Amino acid sequence: MLRIVNKKKFIRGISIIIAGLAIAIIVLVMLIKGVIYLFTRPKEDKNKENNEIAEMSIANTENTIPISSNIDNTKNSNNEVLNEWNLKLVNKDNAVDRSYVPELTEIDDGVKFDSRAIKYLKDMINAMYKDGIKSIWVQSAYRSYDKQEQLFNNKVAYYKREGKSQEEAERLAQTVVQRPEMSEHNLGLAADFNTVTNEFENTEAFKWLKEHAEEYGFILRYPKDKQDITGITYESWHWRYVGKEHAKLMNEKGYCLEEYIDYLKSSEQV
Numbered sequence: 418m419l420r421i422v423n424k425k426k427f428i429r430g431i432s433i434i435i436a437g438l439a440i441a442i443i444v445l446v447m448l449i450k451g452v453i454y455l456f457t458r459p460k461e462d463k464n465k466e467n468n469e470i471a472e473m474s475i476a477n478t479e480n481t482i483p484i485s486s487n488i489d490n491t492k493n494s495n496n497e498v499l500n501e502w503n504l505k506l507v508n509k510d511n512a513v514d515r516s517y518v519p520e521l522t523e524i525d526d527g528v529k530f531d532s533r534a535i536k537y538l539k540d541m542i543n544a545m546y547k548d549g550i551k552s553i554w555v556q557s558a559y560r561s562y563d564k565q566e567q568l569f570n571n572k573v574a575y576y577k578r579e580g581k582s583q584e585e586a587e588r589l590a591q592t593v594v595q596r597p598e599m600s601e602h603n604l605g606l607a608a609d610f611n612t613v614t615n616e617f618e619n620t621e622a623f624k625w626l627k628e629h630a631e632e633y634g635f636i637l638r639y640p641k642d643k644q645d646i647t648g649i650t651y652e653s654w655h656w657r658y659v660g661k662e663h664a665k666l667m668n669e670k671g672y673c674l675e676e677y678i679d680y681l682k683s684s685e686q687v
């Protein structure tokens with residue numbers, strides 16, 4: 418009995434020693450690893466810090482980084498972004514080809530809008546209704562090239578009746594009505610609200626749009642402080658669809674569409 422007990426004690430003792438040794442070895446290995454880590458870590462962290470600083474300094478230099486990643490991760494370059502249908506730039510220097518006729522969908526009263534964007538226009542107007550703004554309607558949206566031509570010619574005739582020369586009449590008309598192929602209304606992406614006068618600026622609807630239109634992808638296309646860049650006099654009633662991400666970024670940067678396109682192009686060159 419005694420010998421058995423002793424044997425048991427002996428085995429237990431040996432087991433404890435082996436276990437103790439194993440623990441000691443593990444602790445030792447961990448300590449060594451810890452020491453090695455302590456010596457190597459500062460280098461890694463320093464590199465990491467340097468990388469972060471480099472990234473920050475890139476981010477701080479405006480117009481030098483492609484911003485496509487901000488917009489859509491699937492886009493490889495701003496070139497693709499620039500070719501998006503919703504960013505199409507149309508103005509006196511950028512005519513739209515007459516062959517370009519988007520697929521159109523009619524809003525209730527016969528006014529037409531680009532089928533791809535009409536949902537956002539409707540959502541925006543519905544949201545205004547929900548917020549208690551009932552006095553809002555789309556007076557004009559898509560215009561055919563012929564319709565635009567007619568509007569432009571009417572305006573030229575008006576100035577000629579005022580005694581202006583043909584050249585002067587056309588120049589003046591162009592600041593109010595765009596020539597056909599040079600109007601955003603040919604794209605079906607612009608909506609003129611209510612009375613199509615700057616009285617719109619004093620309405621609740623205008624205040625609402627200034628605050629919320631970007632959430633639906635719309636921008637005030639011809640702001641007061643950008644007349645020299647857009648070449649169009651201030652139009653508080655004319656809102657253009659560009660897409661939510663672009664609208665937000667444009668407002669954030671204070672860019673009109675011309676400036677924003679330039680910004681995307683300059684980013685692309687890097």
Ligand SMILES: [Zn+2]
Pocket residue numbers: 602607608609654655656
């Ligand atoms: Zn308009």
